[in-house]
Amino acid sequence: MSRRTTHPPEQEPTPASLQRVGAILWPSFFVAGVVTMVFFAYVDPEALQQMTFPSLKLSRELGYSLGFFLIWLATASASLFTWILLRPSRQVRRGFHPGSKS
Amino acid sequence: MSRRIPLHVVDDESSSYYVSERKVYPREVSGRFDRLRVAAVVWLLGMFYLFPWLRWNGRQAVLLDLPARQFHIFGLMFLPQDFLFLSTLLIIAALALFFFTALAGRLFCGYACPQTVWTEVAIWIERWCEGDRNKRMKLDASPWNREKILRKGARHLLWALFALWTGFTFVGFFSPITDLARRTPFGWGGWEAFWILFYAFATWGNAGFLRQQVCKYMCPYARFQSAMFDRNTLIIAYDPMRGEPRGPRKRALASVLARARGLLDKVTAYDYVFRASQHPSAADNRAQAGGTIVLAGAGVSAEPLPKFSLEQMGDCIDCTICVQVCPTGIDIRNGLQYECIACGACIDACDAVMNKVGYPKGLIRYTTQNHIDGKPARVLRPRILVYGCLLLAFIGGWIYGVTHRSPLIAEVLRDRNAMYSQASDGGIENSYTLKLVNKDQQPHHFVIEVSSADMPGISLRDGSRAIEAQGGEVVSVPVTVSASSEVSGRHDVQFKVRGVDVDAQATVNSSFFGPSL
Numbered sequence: 033m034s035r036r037t038t039h040p041p042e043q044e045p046t047p048a049s050l051q052r053v054g055a056i057l058w059p060s061f062f063v064a065g066v067v068t069m070v071f072f073a074y075v076d077p078e079a080l081q082q083m084t085f086p087s088l089k090l091s092r093e094l095g096y097s098l099g100f101f102l103i104w105l106a107t108a109s110a111s112l113f114t115w116i117l118l119r120p121s122r123q124v125r126r127g128f129h130p131g132s133k134s
Numbered sequence: 135m136s137r138r139i140p141l142h143v144v145d146d147e148s149s150s151y152y153v154s155e156r157k158v159y160p161r162e163v164s165g166r167f168d169r170l171r172v173a174a175v176v177w178l179l180g181m182f183y184l185f186p187w188l189r190w191n192g193r194q195a196v197l198l199d200l201p202a203r204q205f206h207i208f209g210l211m212f213l214p215q216d217f218l219f220l221s222t223l224l225i226i227a228a229l230a231l232f233f234f235t236a237l238a239g240r241l242f243c244g245y246a247c248p249q250t251v252w253t254e255v256a257i258w259i260e261r262w263c264e265g266d267r268n269k270r271m272k273l274d275a276s277p278w279n280r281e282k283i284l285r286k287g288a289r290h291l292l293w294a295l296f297a298l299w300t301g302f303t304f305v306g307f308f309s310p311i312t313d314l315a316r317r318t319p320f321g322w323g324g325w326e327a328f329w330i331l332f333y334a335f336a337t338w339g340n341a342g343f344l345r346q347q348v349c350k351y352m353c354p355y356a357r358f359q360s361a362m363f364d365r366n367t368l369i370i371a372y373d374p375m376r377g378e379p380r381g382p383r384k385r386a387l388a389s390v391l392a393r394a395r396g397l398l399d400k401v402t403a404y405d406y407v408f409r410a411s412q413h414p415s416a417a418d419n420r421a422q423a424g425g426t427i428v429l430a431g432a433g434v435s436a437e438p439l440p441k442f443s444l445e446q447m448g449d450c451i452d453c454t455i456c457v458q459v460c461p462t463g464i465d466i467r468n469g470l471q472y473e474c475i476a477c478g479a480c481i482d483a484c485d486a487v488m489n490k491v492g493y494p495k496g497l498i499r500y501t502t503q504n505h506i507d508g509k510p511a512r513v514l515r516p517r518i519l520v521y522g523c524l525l526l527a528f529i530g531g532w533i534y535g536v537t538h539r540s541p542l543i544a545e546v547l548r549d550r551n552a553m554y555s556q557a558s559d560g561g562i563e564n565s566y567t568l569k570l571v572n573k574d575q576q577p578h579h580f581v582i583e584v585s586s587a588d589m590p591g592i593s594l595r596d597g598s599r600a601i602e603a604q605g606g607e608v609v610s611v612p613v614t615v616s617a618s619s620e621v622s623g624r625h626d627v628q629f630k631v632r633g634v635d636v637d638a639q640a641t642v643n644s645s646f647f648g649p650s651l
Contacts (some may be wrong), residue, residue, distance in 0.1 A: 054351075054352075058352055060352075070217075072214075073214050073217040073220070074217065076203060076214070091201070092200065092201045092203075093200070093201055093323070093325050094325070095330075096200055129314055134532065
């Protein structure tokens with residue numbers, strides 16, 4: 033085969049919605065990881081559980097994981113909020129359409 | 135009279151950083167920097183995959199035991215109370231990143247970043263299964279047939295195994311790995327299984343599919359590393375003064391370094407680079423360099439390059455192999471770009487080509503912008519010295535701190551319910567809870583004593599207490615301090631805890647209350 037044909041085939045573009053989800057989830061994941069580490073370095077999940085829900089039976093592992101996902105939820109909400117604020121005005125005028133191009 | 139200027143913001147359609155990514159097919163390369171990277175991959179991944187299996191004093195050498203809140207690292211045990219060491223370590227890592235970036239650019243990205251290291255392995259697997267660049271492109275372009283299914287299937291199977299093994303090893307740092315291996319896979323706990331699969335998925339996605347997109351879009355360091363660069367930073371650069379005008383040549387031609395033409399002047403050379411990037415040759419088009427670099431303002435166009443005589447040609451033969459080997463798919467000849475992870479693949483590739491055509495090496499090389507521009511370059515400059523000194527100070531402090539850690543932490547809590555109580559013999563008593571932490575891995579005995587400067591007769595009710603604490607154990611010791619019946623008001627007391635079989639001592643201050651006058 034001649035060398036001419038050996039160029040990279042075209043790739044389908046990543047959908048804008050996927051990029052947006054990535055841009056919201058990824059930085060919040062990163063920060064949540066750091067915050068979880070710092071938080072649980074000082075707070076023992078078992079001690080926290082005794083202070084908050086002493087009637088529930090929560091192990092330390094569950095406490096760490098639960099803490100991480102709650103913090104991720106919080107940071108992801110902040111990222112989502114930022115995205116909403118940064119939406120171009122023409123899109124806001126058109127209204128919220130999850131499928132619309134950003 | 136002031137009039138409003140009718141301005142309005144033009145909504146930029148291309149406001150997004152994101153461009154749809156072409157798949158990059160890095161071509162295999164060999165040379166100095168490739169050997170260096172393979173060595174780094176073997177070393178770093180070797181540590182990652184091997185460390186959890188090592189034993190030290192009868193326990194896993196590196197075990198970050200989150201459930202027990204104890205972190206064992208080669209005979210040292212760290213507790214959450216030692217968080218200072220971890221934060222200092224992170225500061226050291228950040229400073230090291232500043233130092234090495236200012237000195238020699240993105241060394242971390244090219245050789246040590248987990249993304250690079252795991253991507254490298256994923257590319258090796260891809261190469262074993264599907265062949266080198268051209269074969270992979272042809273395979274992707276070809277219709278689905280038996281060979282394509284087999285080759286792609288093998289690659290995905292190996293990727294999946296590699297990713298699962300990585301996830302398993304990762305969790306093995308937190309959960310004793312031999313036990314984890316024995317329970318594979320149905321005995322895994324819920325969270326263990328979750329994190330193994332999660333980490334495996336992340337490895338599979340990042341190393342297999344996202345690759346350079348992680349560096350371009352996800353990595354914060356890639357976005358701010360340029361702030362640490364200056365014109366004396368070692369970068370990977372193409373020498374346009376020597377290489378331009380680029381182009382293939384039909385017959386042998388000596389290097390410009392040995393010809394009357396010599397090096398071009400800077401302005402001409404960069405103009406040629408710009409015009410070549412605006413009017414890519416057929417070979418450049420085939421290589422399809424990506425990248426976001428803009429060599430001039432928007433709308434600036436340039437004339438295509440004229441046809442040069444053989445004698446005018448520079449040393450770049452426009453073989454585009456530097457583009458083909460690039461894992462991020464850029465053309466280094468356009469200059470320093472933020473996509474460049476400084477892996478040195480283009481240096482290896484170009485050196486090999488220069489060797490083949492009989493030119494001296496180094497058309498693409500590690501150099502500084504000042505060198506390229508023919509200005510004096512300085513390695514030892516204030517920022518290097520400042521970063522270096524700070525780095526040394528932190529490392530020194532960290533090592534001193536870790537080697538001189540006290541194996542004992544003591545804290546004291548006063549009983550919150552009663553200020554004081556009266557014993558049957560009329561003496562005044564206060565109750566406390568002492569919290570002792572044995573930070574050593576071995577069990578130790580400690581003795582608790584109490585003293586006060588202004589109450590000579592003070593003592594622990596049951597005499598001095600001896601306590602045994604297991605390695606890493608936090609012991610709560612309730613103690614009662616008695617004083618004579620004449621004591622009144624507030625007094626300072628001191629609890630002294632010292633090790634019987636270990637050189638450790640801790641003094642904690644608290645208060646003793648008697649009846650108020």
